[in-house]
Amino acid sequence: MEHNGDYSEWGMQQRRVEGLVSKHMADIALDTLQQRLAAVSDEMHSLSEHVSSRRSGEVSKAEPPTGTVTRAGELHASGHSTDDKLMSSSTENAAQRKIISLLVEIKEEQQRQWVVLRDLQTRILGQASNKEEEEEEEVEAVDLNLPLRTLEQLDNMEKQLEEPATQKRMVSFLSRMGGATVDDAVRRLMQAVLSFAVGSELNWVGRGQKRSFRVTRLQAILFRALKRTPVGREATHHQYADVVKKWLRFAPFRQGGGGRRCYRAPVEFPEPDEIVSFAQGCSD
Numbered sequence: 231m232e233h234n235g236d237y238s239e240w241g242m243q244q245r246r247v248e249g250l251v252s253k254h255m256a257d258i259a260l261d262t263l264q265q266r267l268a269a270v271s272d273e274m275h276s277l278s279e280h281v282s283s284r285r286s287g288e289v290s291k292a293e294p295p296t297g298t299v300t301r302a303g304e305l306h307a308s309g310h311s312t313d314d315k316l317m318s319s320s321t322e323n324a325a326q327r328k329i330i331s332l333l334v335e336i337k338e339e340q341q342r343q344w345v346v347l348r349d350l351q352t353r354i355l356g357q358a359s360n361k362e363e364e365e366e367e368e369v370e371a372v373d374l375n376l377p378l379r380t381l382e383q384l385d386n387m388e389k390q391l392e393e394p395a396t397q398k399r400m401v402s403f404l405s406r407m408g409g410a411t412v413d414d415a416v417r418r419l420m421q422a423v424l425s426f427a428v429g430s431e432l433n434w435v436g437r438g439q440k441r442s443f444r445v446t447r448l449q450a451i452l453f454r455a456l457k458r459t460p461v462g463r464e465a466t467h468h469q470y471a472d473v474v475k476k477w478l479r480f481a482p483f484r485q486g487g488g489g490r491r492c493y494r495a496p497v498e499f500p501e502p503d504e505i506v507s508f509a510q511g512c513s514d
Contacts, residue, residue: 258343266332273328379425381441384448391447397454404455412456412465416473419452429481434474443478444471 378384390396407422409415420429436442443449453470456462462470 254347258340262336262339266336269332273325376423377421377425378423378428381428381431384424384428384446388447391451397447397451400451401454401458404452405458407455407459409459409461412462412469413473415456415459415462416452416470417477419455420474420477423448423452424481426481426484429478432481433478434471443474449474 375383378387391400404419404422407415407418409418424432431441432443433440434442434444436445452474453467456465456470
């Protein structure tokens with residue numbers, strides 16, 4: 231049987247891993263930047279205190295005796311003001327150089343972290359790929375014999391599905407059937423596991439002479455497989471059941487009418503009035 235899926239789940243898994251790696255990198259970069267900025271702030275504070283202490287010391291030495299103002303004192307004060315400006319400019323330059331140096335260190339640290347995280351991402355994706363390949367090999371090793379063509383084969387499948395390992399492999403296999411919408415995905419699943427002849431012998435609740443599909447393990451497996459597809463991730467069981475009911479209801483038309491005794495002429499593509507007549511004459 232051909233696989234209609236395109237391994238969309240693998241692509242979503244890869245995007246999730248990349249998203250986690252990107253978030254981790256952003257958190258590390260933010261933490262590093264905060265640490266570096268704190269270091270710059272401390273350095274600026276230290277330089278400011280150092281400048282303040284030098285200013286206070288020099289001002290105390292340059293103050294003339296109380297009540298005396300001399301020309302030399304004025305010149306000294308003027309020179310002191312010039313020295314303060316030069317010292318302030320020197321302090322700003324030193325702070326700028328310190329900030330630039332810290333930013334360079336941050337960039338180098340981010341580059342090292344990027345290399346480590348890329349290696350981690352490669353390992354994670356490689357492990358996921360190997361795991362998926364192993365699961366695929368296990369699925370291929372199981373004799374699924376699908377689609378089921380008789381009720382006896384359906385009974386045998388039900389017995390096989392008593393094993394959790396078989397259920398897991400079955401879900402993994404069916405989740406690759408693909409589908410553009412939820413309805414399309416459910417129809418693909420039904421056609422993958424049941425022939426129209428077997429579908430003609432079933433309905434959802436087991437009304438009339440038909441067997442119930444709702445109580446089978448296979449039905450539960452199909453829903454689990456649907457939930458693992460990109461389009462069916464948010465699908466409800468009610469939405470899934472509606473599509474299954476329709477598929478079972480019209481299975482006799484698709485296989486030529488052998489599934490319902492009240493139906494006579496084989497019709498490949500029934501007209502709307504024929505479908506109404508059929509629905510009125512046969513129980514669901």
